[in-house]
Amino acid sequence: MTSDTIIYVLDTNILLHEPFAFLSFKEHDVVVPMTVLEELDSIKDRKRDVSRDARVAIRALEDVLANATPEEIIEGVPLATTLGSNEQAPSGCLSIINDYALEQKASTLSFNENDNRIINAAIQIQNNNTERKVVLVTKDINMRLKAKGAGMGHVEDYRTDQLIDDVRFLTKGYHKFDGDFWQQVKECESETEGRTTTHYIKKSVLPATYMNEYLLDEGEHFAGRVVGWDDEKLAIQDLSRERLMAKNAWGIHPKNIYQGMAMDALLDPTIDLVILTGPAGCGKTLLALASALETVIERGLYDKVIVTRSTPEIAESIGFLPGTEEEKMAPWLAAITDSLEVLHKQDESMSGSMNYIMEKANIQFKSVNFMRGRSIQNAFVLLDECQNLTASQLKTIITRCGEGTKLVCSGNLAQIDSNYLTAVTSGLTYIVERFKDFPGSSTINLNGVVRSRLASFAEENL
Incomplete structure (x- = not known):
C-alpha cells in the first residue's frame, strides 16, 4: 500500500462496540492482534449482551478471511476482493498479527496482560513501517495512556459512530431567542383554526431548525413550536407561556417552562x-x-x-x-x-x-x-x-x-x-x-x- 494510507490496529473493545468496525476504515489497512481474537473467544459464551457482539465480530472476520491462506492473512487480505468493489466498500487490507510470537526483549511492556500484548504488537508494526502512520484504536482511556507512555506515536478513540464531538453540542429541543421574539420578526402571517394559531415567518429568522423544536424568548412573552417549513417560511404554532404553565396531568402542574414544554409533548x-x-x-x-x-x-x-x-x-x-x-x-x-x-x-x-x-x-x-x-x-x-x-x-x-x-x-x-x-x-x-x-x-x-x-x-x- 502507499505511504499515505494508515495502518489501524484494533483493540477488542472496538469490535465489541461495533462488530463490523474493521470495515469502517475505507482505503486504510486494519490489523487485528491475535490477543483480540482470544479475548473475543473468551467473551462469546458469557451470559451478557456483549457476548452476542463478540460472536457477530468473529463471524464477520471469518466471512472475510475464510478463503485466505495463512500467508495472505499475515500479509493482508484486500477487502475489495472479498466484499466486492463499490464506492462504499473498504479498499484496504485486513490482516492478523500473532502478538504471542513477539520477542519479549523487543517489547517495551511485559506480556503479562492482554492490553500490553496488543500495545506491543502496535509498537512493533510502528517500528516496521516507519514510512507509514500507525494508529492504535481503543476505547479504553487507560490503555491509550499506557500506549503513549510506551512509545506509540498515534492512539485514538473509535469515533465513526459518534454523531457529535461533544455532549455540549447535543440538541436541547428548544431555542432561546435573545430579547423579545417579535422584535426580531419583520414579516409574519398568522392563521387561527379553533384554539390553534400558526405563525408563518421568514426562515432566515431561524435558519437551522428542526421539527417540534420549541421556541422561547428572554422576555418570557412568547412560546411556540416549529410545525413545518419550506425554503422561505417557517411555520410556528403559538403555544403561549401561560398555556404551557397551565398544563395539567394527573394533578401535576409544571414548575418551570421546561417542564411545561415536556408536558406539552407528553400529552x-x-x-x-x-x-x-x-x-x-x-x-x-x-x-x-x-x-x-x-x-x-x-x-x-x-x-x-x-x-x-x-x-x-x-x-x-x-x-x-x-x-x-x-x-x-x-x-x-x-x-x-x-x-x-x-x-x-x-x-x-x-x-x-x-x-x-x-x-x-x-x-x-x-x-x-x-x-x-x-x-x-x-x-x-x-x-x-x-x-x-x-x-x-x-x-x-x-x-x-x-x-x-x-x-x-x-x-x-x-x-x-x-x-x-x-x-x-x-x-x-x-x-x-x-x-x-x-x-x-x-x-x-x-x-x-x-x-x-x-x-x-x-x-x-x-
Whole structure:
C-alpha cells in the first residue's frame, strides 16, 4: 500500500462496540492482534449482551478471511476482493498479527496482560513501517495512556459512530431567542383554526431548525413550536407561556417552562416519541408517569402503561431475585413506585390508591431483556435510565412499538454506569440526534432541578 494510507490496529473493545468496525476504515489497512481474537473467544459464551457482539465480530472476520491462506492473512487480505468493489466498500487490507510470537526483549511492556500484548504488537508494526502512520484504536482511556507512555506515536478513540464531538453540542429541543421574539420578526402571517394559531415567518429568522423544536424568548412573552417549513417560511404554532404553565396531568402542574414544554409533548397524541434529558431531580420520571396516567385513565388514548429500564449488566439473568418478572424488576423500578407515591400521597389510603391505579392503568413492569421479538400495541411505554443503553439496544426497543404506541425515553448523560459507553456514544445521545428531524418525535432538556434545594445545590456544586 502507499505511504499515505494508515495502518489501524484494533483493540477488542472496538469490535465489541461495533462488530463490523474493521470495515469502517475505507482505503486504510486494519490489523487485528491475535490477543483480540482470544479475548473475543473468551467473551462469546458469557451470559451478557456483549457476548452476542463478540460472536457477530468473529463471524464477520471469518466471512472475510475464510478463503485466505495463512500467508495472505499475515500479509493482508484486500477487502475489495472479498466484499466486492463499490464506492462504499473498504479498499484496504485486513490482516492478523500473532502478538504471542513477539520477542519479549523487543517489547517495551511485559506480556503479562492482554492490553500490553496488543500495545506491543502496535509498537512493533510502528517500528516496521516507519514510512507509514500507525494508529492504535481503543476505547479504553487507560490503555491509550499506557500506549503513549510506551512509545506509540498515534492512539485514538473509535469515533465513526459518534454523531457529535461533544455532549455540549447535543440538541436541547428548544431555542432561546435573545430579547423579545417579535422584535426580531419583520414579516409574519398568522392563521387561527379553533384554539390553534400558526405563525408563518421568514426562515432566515431561524435558519437551522428542526421539527417540534420549541421556541422561547428572554422576555418570557412568547412560546411556540416549529410545525413545518419550506425554503422561505417557517411555520410556528403559538403555544403561549401561560398555556404551557397551565398544563395539567394527573394533578401535576409544571414548575418551570421546561417542564411545561415536556408536558406539552407528553400529552400530545401526534408525537409518538418523547425524549427527556436533564439532571437528576428535574422531574423526568414524575412528568412521564403523570402523563401516562392522564392519557390512559382520563383520556383513554392508550390501553396500558409499560414501564421498563436498563438494569446494571442489562443482559444478566434476573433470575436470582424471587418472584415473577414484575417482582424481579421491582428493585430497578423503585423510581416509578416513588413517583406513584408522590402522585397519591394526599389520598386517605396511599397503598390502596396505588394498587387501584396500577390495576386501572394496567401498569406492567417489564425487563428490557425480554423486549426482543415483541410487538407493543396501543400502549404508553416509559423507558427510564436509557443513558446506559447502546444505540442497537434502543433500536430493539423502539422497533417493538406498533400502532397507537407512545414511547418516552428519559435519562441523564451524567449518570452512565456502562463500562462501554460515554456521553457521546450513549444510545440516548444517538436517538436525540437521529430523531431530531422526525416529525413524530420531540426532545426536551429539562434544565433545572426541582426536587429540592438540597438536590439543586448538589447538582451545581458536587
